Amino acid sequence: MKHIISVLVENKFGVLARISGLFSARGFNINSLAVGETENPTISRMTIVVEGDDKILEQIIKQLHRLIDVIRIIDLTKKGYVDRELLLFKIDTGKSKDKIVKILKNYKAKIINEDNCKLTVEVANSEEQVEKLLKALSAYEIKEMVRTGRIAVEK
């Protein structure tokens, strides 16, 4: 099962390495991780999406609690949450520009640059909608895709 873990930490160097090290030491792969400042610049929030054995994850969370720079850990999967992810990518339209533009509109994706047949696209949406968009575009060539990983807040 996928878990979305939100970790509030002191914004100090080394915290990210220690936290990601705890996951990798137990053979847990991190699907995505996003870390940025909160409303308090001395505090950062990491949003970590992981998939793996629930019991091992519980042990990792216990170890996280023991790290001195960790302030709070919330397993958002156990609560109601709203999630969003941001993607940037380029797509070669070839002769299918109209079709592609229509698909992008359906998923509220924005064209932020256009250069000959190459569109640069921005989309911010829930994981479900992002996956649907990528499926709808699977017949076309997507290049240089960058994803932030999911972030989420409690409902």
Add this chain to the structure above:
Amino acid sequence: MKHIISVLVENKFGVLARISGLFSARGFNINSLAVGETENPTISRMTIVVEGDDKILEQIIKQLHRLIDVIRIIDLTKKGYVDRELLLFKIDTGKSKDKIVKILKNYKAKIINEDNCKLTVEVANSEEQVEKLLKALSAYEIKEMVRTGRIAVEK
């Protein structure tokens, strides 16, 4: 000077810990980091924003190149790029709902949930616009802010 570094890596556990460890070992704080899959699910892309001494950063980049799971490193700061960041936050409107909604519209921020006087807001924009929005909202109480950190693609 702030640098936006884009690192393509094999999607294996431990890579994130090793990379973030290289920065922290040299006393470099990471402003933000976002890691997610690319168009090829075996490959992830990390977008790292760091600030610090340029010479030390060059040394770190050299060491990154030596890591077996690192495929490619691009210092986007040296190229033209388009950057975006995604934020979710809650804001208590109190009696200022109209003013706040107007500010949000100006910066293309979306209200994704409304519960009494509390709005849940989503905004995807460039660093510059995001900072302007937060400044415009500084008179109001922002809570539970989550940021993905910046991602960027070459122009």
